[in-house]
Amino acid sequence: MSETDQRVWLVVGASLDGIGAAIARAAAAQGDRVVITGVEAEPLSMPEGVAVYHQLDVCDTGAISALASQFSRLDVLVNCAAISRRDLEDDLDVFRQVIDVNLIGNFDVVRHFEAALIAARGVVINIASMYSFFGSPKVPAYGASKAAIHQLTKSLALKYAPHGVRVNAIAPGFVVTEQTKRGRADTVHYDAVISRTPFGRWGQPDDIAGPALFLASEQAEFVTGQTLVVDGGYSIG
Numbered sequence: 363m364s365e366t367d368q369r370v371w372l373v374v375g376a377s378l379d380g381i382g383a384a385i386a387r388a389a390a391a392q393g394d395r396v397v398i399t400g401v402e403a404e405p406l407s408m409p410e411g412v413a414v415y416h417q418l419d420v421c422d423t424g425a426i427s428a429l430a431s432q433f434s435r436l437d438v439l440v441n442c443a444a445i446s447r448r449d450l451e452d453d454l455d456v457f458r459q460v461i462d463v464n465l466i467g468n469f470d471v472v473r474h475f476e477a478a479l480i481a482a483r484g485v486v487i488n489i490a491s492m493y494s495f496f497g498s499p500k501v502p503a504y505g506a507s508k509a510a511i512h513q514l515t516k517s518l519a520l521k522y523a524p525h526g527v528r529v530n531a532i533a534p535g536f537v538v539t540e541q542t543k544r545g546r547a548d549t550v551h552y553d554a555v556i557s558r559t560p561f562g563r564w565g566q567p568d569d570i571a572g573p574a575l576f577l578a579s580e581q582a583e584f585v586t587g588q589t590l591v592v593d594g595g596y597s598i599g
């Protein structure tokens with residue numbers, strides 16, 4: 363396959379060996395060209411098959427614009443950048459920061475890559491959460507941001523459908539990553555997730571990669587505006 367035949371992916375928030383990295387690795391393994399970003403200067407490790415890393419703060423609109431100017435086309439944009447501040451989100455500054463990264467940052471990235479996505483008749487995959495649907499007193503800002511991602515996905519899908527761009531989201535269940543490290547240290551929470559999940563375990567980042575490949579593929583060409591729940595059955599009980 364020549365380089366020009368390769369589909370181009372940008373996975374925003376793939377620097378910490380979490381869900382973004384698993385998606386990036388899976389996309390590269392199917393022969394696509396994958397670029398990743400993270401807020402850190404360097405990624406924890408480069409996902410196998412991925413060669414290009416950009417440091418990007420999704421709250422820095424100028425930096426997003428500069429990165430977008432390097433892409434004349436983009437086949438798949440995955441928005442994985444997010445933070446949660448368990449037990450600290452009652453503070454107004456923290457609340458604002460979480461909304462800024464998780465919601466406004468996501469929107470701003472899509473906005474800046476709009477032309478490249480339209481040029482490729484591309485695909486956007488946002489990452490929602492169980493907290494798009496359920497409340498939690500421990501992460502009120504995170505939950506509000508992820509409920510908004512579920513909603514924003516529909517609005518963006520309507521906006522871009524006339525251009526042949528599909529916009530969907532994945533709502534993962536509870537996955538073992540850096541983001542959930544603090545929560546997993548709370549053994550009551552850790553065990554409660556396992557006992558409520560019919561498959562009896564926390565998810566792994568690779569559990570989210572297959573559904574992302576599906577949403578990015580031609581097999582999903584009539585799917586838009588949807589949030590695909592990938593949670594081992596957590597939400598059905």
Ligand SMILES: NC(=O)c1ccc[n+]([C@@H]2O[C@H](COP(=O)([O-])OP(=O)(O)OC[C@H]3O[C@@H](n4cnc5c(N)ncnc54)[C@H](O)[C@@H]3O)[C@@H](O)[C@H]2O)c1
Pocket residue numbers: 374375376377378379380381382399400401402418419420421441442443444445463467489490491492533534535536537538539540541542
């Ligand atoms: N782990 C879970 O259980 C779980 C469940 C549901 C949804 N999610 C979502 O999946 C996505 C990936 O999460 P993860 O668990 O792999 O997390 P992670 O902590 O491993 O990775 C988060 C990524 O976001 C990036 N990031 C943080 N702040 C940023 C900023 N200001 N600008 C740009 N990038 C920034 C980090 O650099 C990192 O690459 C997130 O949207 C998260 O909310 C995770």
